[in-house]
Amino acid sequence: MESVQTELNLFGLVFPDKETKLTELEKKVFNLIPVGKENAVTSSYIATTLKISKRLVTEQIRRLRLKSRDIGSTTSEGYYRFKNPQEYAEYRSKAEKEQSRRNEVIKAMRLTPMAKKITAEMNQTAKQKTRKKE
Incomplete structure (x- = not known):
């Protein structure tokens, strides 16, 4: 499993400071989520693209957020990464x-x-x- 370093360097303070590993499915879901609220994609789009259920998409989004990935969502437009x-x-x-x-x-x-x-x-x-x- 490939390791992905995620960090934010704010005035010399770096956090989170640990590597977080994503599963292959988490990587695929994350890569389908665009930057910017105006570009949000629905769970249906992700589910159809990856041939998985919408419920599984929701669970993967939850797991990605728990792994400190910046993912927002709207009620109708879907998921996006904060720009x-x-x-x-x-x-x-x-x-x-x-x-x-x-x-x-x-x-x-x-x-x-x-x-x-x-x-x-x-x-x-x-x-x-x-x-x-x-």
């Missing part, structure tokens, strides 16, 4: 807002009638197990 710091900052801000909204929903779901029912059932089961041990 400048502004594009990166816009994507990150959007992603953080989306995550915050998801966290709000998850927190609210803990208080729904179904969540309360499940909690009560789990508590009841735990009590029964405790009584059997005594």
Whole structure:
């Protein structure tokens, strides 16, 4: 497997400072992603080009991001590599807002009638197990 060095030298600080290895499929996916939001490609395009499922494309994008590859995405246009710091900052801000909204929903779901029912059932089961041990 070929090793790819990815780094950013910012005022003498270099990061990430480790080599990250990509699988052959990750390399193929990454090479199909263009630079610039205006050139974004869809997961369908990548999937069709590589003859893989869209689900596998999504997983490869996730893995590439976890390996510190700069990949942005839009809801409708698809995936792209950041062409400048502004594009990166816009994507990150959007992603953080989306995550915050998801966290709000998850927190609210803990208080729904179904969540309360499940909690009560789990508590009841735990009590029964405790009584059997005594």
